[in-house]
Amino acid sequence: MEEPAAEIPLPFSAQSPSTFPPPRGTFLDADGSDRGFLELIGLQELHQSSFLFQQPAARATCVASAPPPVQAKSSDAVNFPANPSSMSCSSTETGANPTKPATAGEANEQEAETKERCKEEGGKKKKKKGQKPQKEPRFAFETRSEVDHLDDGYRWRKYGQKAVKNSRFPRSYYRCTSATCGVKKRVERSSDDPAVVVTTYEGQHNHPSPVVPRGAHHAPPPQPPLLPAEPSMPPPLGFVFSPPVNTKEFQLPLLSSYLAPPPLDFNRSAAPRTLVVTSDLTASIEGRNQTAESAIRDDGLLQDLIPSEIRKEE
DNA sequence: CGGATTTGACCTGCGC
């Protein structure tokens, strides 16, 4: 029932062209709403994390997909972890069809949601008896990287590895090391393009990134942080999507709420960078913005930002 | 020594 994940270009480009290719696109979550890629993964913190943006030229695309964590493909720039060159993301959430955005109608969405839920709850194998069948938001990112496990600012513990049927590469299973955080992620290489690492996040972090202090600003990470050489490219702290042609398409539900850690002050305190996505889906970083974003930030996450903007439009 | 990773076994759901 789920529709194929819609392919959407990622908006967050975060950088100057030199390092990051012109970003275009947005992240859609299952609802078909757009979200900042980072937000999706709760990377808001990542922005601050050093690993992010370490390497320039990254392409990322995000696609919201239905239950099957299908990675979206795209080509945009985003920096991710260690040596990501490109990435795309897809999200699977409780009801929302990427292909059927808000336009579909709430009724549809609700139905879809319900269906998906049923599917996920029922279809999803409950790990072991007694496990809560709750479905967790999932986001898949395609990242062009040499390393399988991209550092996203959180600490992960590998708990399994499995050979995948359609892939010559094994899939690795990671779990957030935080005792209270049940976020998991699967990492596998694309059989089509071995250079592409597909990372699927499941769940939302309920804690700040251990690796990078929210206030990364004052505490420089051990690793070479964001591209210093690229002054023009501001670390992706927050993205602001300017209302595109289709505001509906730009709806950003609370993706961040999924993975994004609880609203930490650091977010707000952190200098926000704005990523503006133009109607043509081109994203550009405006630099630290304090306007709407800040307002949004009050809410806690970028997601809020975007949505608000969009909402306005709507 | 503690934490992370590896790896085979086990469990569960789905499709046929």
Add this chain to the structure above:
DNA sequence: GCGCAGGTCAAATCCG
């Protein structure tokens, strides 16, 4: 009902 595949567990091992 059976087999397959995905996902998880947990003991063994590795590494800092």
